[in-house]
Amino acid sequence: MHQEVSLIATVAVSFVCAAIFGYVADRLRLPPLVGYLVAGIAMGPMTPGFVADAELASQLAEMGVILLMFGVGLHFSTADLLAVRGIAVPGALARIAVVTLIGIGLANWWGWGLGAGIVLGLSLSVASTVVLLKTLEERNLLNSASGRVAVGWLIVEDLAMVLALVLLPALAELLGGRAPADLALGAGLPLPLAISLTLLKVGAFAVMAIVLGPKVVPWLLTLVARTGSRELFTLTVLAIALGIAFGSAAIFGVSFALGAFFAGVVMSESNLSHRAAADSLPLQNAFSVLFFVSVGMLFDPTILVRQPIAVISALAVVIVGKALISFLIVVLLRYPIGMALTVSGGLAQIGEFSFILAGLGVSLGLLPTAGQDIILGAAIISITLNPLVCAGAEVLHTQVHARWPALGNHFGRRRHEALGRELEKIRAVTEAREHQHQLEMQELIETFPLFAKVDEDSQEELLLLFRPKSALPGERVMRKGDRGDGMYFLSSGAVEVQVPGEPIRLDPGAFFGEMALLSGGRRTADVVAVDFCQFFVLERRDFNMFTAKHPVLRQAVSEMARERTEMNVMRQKHGQPSRVEP
Numbered sequence: 098m099h100q101e102v103s104l105i106a107t108v109a110v111s112f113v114c115a116a117i118f119g120y121v122a123d124r125l126r127l128p129p130l131v132g133y134l135v136a137g138i139a140m141g142p143m144t145p146g147f148v149a150d151a152e153l154a155s156q157l158a159e160m161g162v163i164l165l166m167f168g169v170g171l172h173f174s175t176a177d178l179l180a181v182r183g184i185a186v187p188g189a190l191a192r193i194a195v196v197t198l199i200g201i202g203l204a205n206w207w208g209w210g211l212g213a214g215i216v217l218g219l220s221l222s223v224a225s226t227v228v229l230l231k232t233l234e235e236r237n238l239l240n241s242a243s244g245r246v247a248v249g250w251l252i253v254e255d256l257a258m259v260l261a262l263v264l265l266p267a268l269a270e271l272l273g274g275r276a277p278a279d280l281a282l283g284a285g286l287p288l289p290l291a292i293s294l295t296l297l298k299v300g301a302f303a304v305m306a307i308v309l310g311p312k313v314v315p316w317l318l319t320l321v322a323r324t325g326s327r328e329l330f331t332l333t334v335l336a337i338a339l340g341i342a343f344g345s346a347a348i349f350g351v352s353f354a355l356g357a358f359f360a361g362v363v364m365s366e367s368n369l370s371h372r373a374a375a376d377s378l379p380l381q382n383a384f385s386v387l388f389f390v391s392v393g394m395l396f397d398p399t400i401l402v403r404q405p406i407a408v409i410s411a412l413a414v415v416i417v418g419k420a421l422i423s424f425l426i427v428v429l430l431r432y433p434i435g436m437a438l439t440v441s442g443g444l445a446q447i448g449e450f451s452f453i454l455a456g457l458g459v460s461l462g463l464l465p466t467a468g469q470d471i472i473l474g475a476a477i478i479s480i481t482l483n484p485l486v487c488a489g490a491e492v493l494h495t496q497v498h499a500r501w502p503a504l505g506n507h508f509g510r511r512r513h514e515a516l517g518r519e520l521e522k523i524r525a526v527t528e529a530r531e532h533q534h535q536l537e538m539q540e541l542i543e544t545f546p547l548f549a550k551v552d553e554d555s556q557e558e559l560l561l562l563f564r565p566k567s568a569l570p571g572e573r574v575m576r577k578g579d580r581g582d583g584m585y586f587l588s589s590g591a592v593e594v595q596v597p598g599e600p601i602r603l604d605p606g607a608f609f610g611e612m613a614l615l616s617g618g619r620r621t622a623d624v625v626a627v628d629f630c631q632f633f634v635l636e637r638r639d640f641n642m643f644t645a646k647h648p649v650l651r652q653a654v655s656e657m658a659r660e661r662t663e664m665n666v667m668r669q670k671h672g673q674p675s676r677v678e679p
Contacts, residue, residue, distance in 0.1 A: 107149045108157070111390045112383075114139055119386075128228055130448070131481050133386050134473075137393020144398070154391040161388025163357040164381040165449060166259075167338040170361020171374050176526075178249050180519045183512075185249035188426045188440075193257055195422050196222035199414055204468075207407060212272030213468055216458035219261055220472045221414050223254045225448020227385075228480055232443050232487055240524075242517050243439035246432075250440060258450040259358055263296075265457060274462035302349040303359065310363030318369045322561050323639070331376040337364065338377070372557075392452045392473065400470035407467075411475040416486060420445040432516075433509040435494050442490030446479040447472070544606050545586055550649050562643060563633040568592075568626035575624040581613025583636040584654075590630030595623040602627070612658050614640050 114136035122132030140149045178185065200218020201211065209217075229251055230239070238244040269275060314337060321333045338360045345356030364373055401408055420441040427437035455472045458464030541556060542549050548556055564583070568574050574585065574592060586608045593600040594609065603609060613620055614637055635643070644651035 103150045104153055107153045108387070110140060110147055110149060111136070111154070111157075111387055115386045115390055126484065127481055128231055128483070130225070130227055130389060131477060133389035134393040134396070134477050134480075137390040138396050138398060139393075140390065141394035141396065143396070149394060154387070154394055157384065157387040158391035159353065161384040161386075161391075162449075162453060163339060163342045163353050164377070164384045165388065166353075166357040167342075167361040167377070168374070168381045170358040170363075171365050171370060171377075176523050177245060177520075178252055180523055181246045181249035181516065184246055184427065184430050184432055184516075185253050188423065188430065189250045189253035189257065191426055192419065192422050193219070193222045193254065196414065196419060199418060203407075203410055203414070209465065209468065210273045210463075212269070212274050212461075212463035213458070213465065215272065216265070216454055216464045217411075217468055217472065219258065220451040220454045220458075221411060221447060221475065222419070223258050223448075223450045223454075224251055224419075224444040224446055225451075225476075225480065226251060226255070228446050228448055228483055229443050232483060236487070236491075238439060242513060242520055243436040245520055246436060246516075247440045247443045250444065255450065258454065261454065262457065265454075265463070266461060269461040269463060272463055274458075298349045302345050302356070307359075307363070310359070314363050315367035315369070318364070318367050318373065319561060322369055322372070322558070324642075327376065330372070331380075334364070334373045334377045335380065388449075388452075392456075395456070395469065396473040396477070397466075397470045400467065400474055404467065404471065407471050408474045408478075411471050412478055415447055415475050415479045416445045416482065420486070420490075428509075431509050431512050433513045434497055436509070436513065438490040438494045442483075442487040445486045446483045447476045448480065451476055544588055545608065547608075547650070547653055550653060551647050555643075555647060559635075559643070562635060562639045564636060566632040566634050568630040568632070570626055570628055572626045573623060574626055574630070574632075575610065575620050575622075577620050577623050579620045581610060581618070581620060581637065583634045584608060584610045584614055584640050585624075586633040586635070588631045588633055590626060590628040592624050592626050592630060595625060611654050615655060615658055 115133045118132035118136040118139070119129035120132070122129050122135070138144060140147060142148050197215060197218030200216075200221055201214030204210070204214030204217050229247060233239040233244045233247065239248075317337070318330070318333065321330050324330075338357055341360035341363075342353045342356035345359070346353050364370055367373070423441040423444055424437045427440055428434070451472055455464060455469040459466060459469050541560070548559060551559075563586075566585075568590070577595075587603055587605055589605050591605075592603050592609075594603065609624060610620075612618075644654065
């Protein structure tokens with residue numbers, strides 16, 4: 098294979114193998130993620146056949162990490178996290194601490210150092226976002242109180258792992274590893290000062306992102322969305338994600354992953370965040386697949402034969418240890434048994450962050466390569482077994498209710514009801530916002546039936562293109578002889594078109610100004626507000642762009658303009674007031 102096509106070969110074979118093995122995994126009722134990892138193993142140097150370019154795969158995996166973290170930030174809900182903070186924050190932090198201590202114990206048993214133990218423990222403590230969301234969706238639990246707690250718990254774990262990714266390079270030398278080259282700025286400084294410098298840079302980046310981001314990013318997205326170009330909007334979303342990620346690494350020295358996460362958080366505050374998520378999702382999915390494939394390429398299957406006890410021990414920590422710890426934490430916090438079992442089963446696996454941490458630990462000299470193989474082996478097996486674990490948790494929940502109905506129905510009921518009320522408030526606010534948006538769309542169609550000719554996405558685009566404008570009674574909205582600058586849609590109030598004879602009154606739902614845009618001429622009459630008026634104005638450029646994309650709409654406007662022109666001619670012949678529209 099020629100070097101110049103090695104990138105194409107790596108990407109092509111990765112997608113083909115991932116599609117095949119992902120489909121097989123789905124048919125076996127396993128998460129497709131398992132198939133992607135197996136595809137990577139098949140393409141890796143440890144198995145016969147085609148061997149992909151590991152260096153290129155590593156760079157593609159980095160891109161996958163960036164987009165993966167961007168997606169996590171984009172779906173990050175501060176309100177949801179605050180609602181479940183009483184259980185998610187202490188639960189996640191406590192479990193991370195306990196599992197990390199267990200990881201240190203395992204590493205000591207295997208003769209590894211403290212740094213390897215910390216990396217191992219952190220890798221085993223965090224669950225997979227992809228697997229959890231799929232599990233909750235399949236069981237229709239995503240919007241339940243238990244599902245919200247599990248997702249909030251996972252968000253706290255993700256945030257803790259983001260902090261770990263920042264601190265591990267700064268602590269690498271102290272833990273027996275080597276500092277990366279990009280920490281040269283802190284080289285030679287005392288450890289507390291070096292850590293403080295790292296956290297200061299991260300804090301400076303976070304403040305800049307939080308202060309400037311909500312002002313700049315929504316404005317930029319709206320500006321681009323008004324162009325009506327979907328590919329330009331998608332490109333802008335990706336440019337913001339990758340640009341902030343790269344800029345944060347180049348200027349502040351923080352990781353690409355942290356920069357991408359903050360980019361997603363900032364963009365989530367925009368009214369266009371749902372569209373940004375939908376448009377960027379295909380690319381996120383594609384590069385996430387490449388990420389999992391590249392992780393599989395790093396896995397040495399012989400570790401299952403060489404160190405089976407180590408793999409079994411790590412797997413026991415992930416499935417049994419984490420589930421038991423989670424269950425006890427939820428119960429000790431006085432929440433229901435059912436919630437404890439749902440959280441325990443859903444989080445009894447490891448995934449994306451585990452791979453990232455393991456790779457970072459190897460690159461820093463903290464974790465031996467065998468440790469990475471053990472973590473990967475535990476991840477693949479735990480993800481494969483997770484549906485069975487969740488099914489077992491449901492069976493156990495049913496048995497608890499059958500044998501001890503008082504325990505199943507009343508334990509933690511008060512806290513569960515309080516949490517339910519809090520989540521219901523958040524759901525009500527979200528639904529009210531969505532309902533308001535739907536009302537705006539419905540009101541637009543009811544007021545201007547003309548727009549029923551375009552689809553819903555185009556109607557949303559219209560809301561972005563419209564320029565709101567108001568006028569006081571007696572104010573001149575248009576002047577005869579002026580160049581046509583836009584088409585006016587009257588949503589409230591009334592105006593009069595000053596024509597020879599009796600003025601023509603227009604009420605809500607009417608539009609005017611289209612003739613000058615269609616003909617390229619000038620205004621043919623004055624328009625004066627006779628009431629407090631609200632308009633939607635579609636400027637000349639936006640009118641031409643939108644109607645060019647929707648010829649049916651332009652034809653309808655042209656037909657109405659033609660009818661008005663014919664009516665004006667007929668009225669003038671009979672000496673009646675003209676219906677000339679400006």
